Amino acid sequence: MDIFDTLDDTAIEEEALMYDYLNQSARKEKIVRPRVDHFKEWDSAEFHRRLRLITESVEYLLFLVKDETETKTQRNQYISPMLQLLITLRFSATGKFLCLYL
Incomplete structure (x- = not known):
C-alpha cells in the first residue's frame, strides 16, 4: 500500500496550502x-551623434508607428513606444545597441 493511498483529499489540500504560504513569505520584493x-x-x-537623426524626425516617426508599437497594458516590464523606437534607431544607425564613448 502506498503512502498516498492513506491520505485523504483534505490532508493533501492542507499540505498544498501550507506549501504555498511558506513559498510566498520567502519571496523577495520585486524592485522596479x-x-x-x-x-x-x-x-x-x-x-x-547617437541616432543620426534630429529630435523632430524621431517625434514624427513615433507619430507614424505609435499605434503599432503600443501595448494594451503596462505589465511585464513594459517598454514604451518611444524607447522601442530609440532602440531600433540606435541599432539601425550603428549596428550595435551599446554606446561606448568616453
Whole structure:
C-alpha cells in the first residue's frame, strides 16, 4: 500500500496550502527601477551623434508607428513606444545597441 493511498483529499489540500504560504513569505520584493528618458536627457548634438537623426524626425516617426508599437497594458516590464523606437534607431544607425564613448 502506498503512502498516498492513506491520505485523504483534505490532508493533501492542507499540505498544498501550507506549501504555498511558506513559498510566498520567502519571496523577495520585486524592485522596479525607473527607466531613463533618453529622449529628454540628451541634448540635440548628443541625440544626433547617437541616432543620426534630429529630435523632430524621431517625434514624427513615433507619430507614424505609435499605434503599432503600443501595448494594451503596462505589465511585464513594459517598454514604451518611444524607447522601442530609440532602440531600433540606435541599432539601425550603428549596428550595435551599446554606446561606448568616453
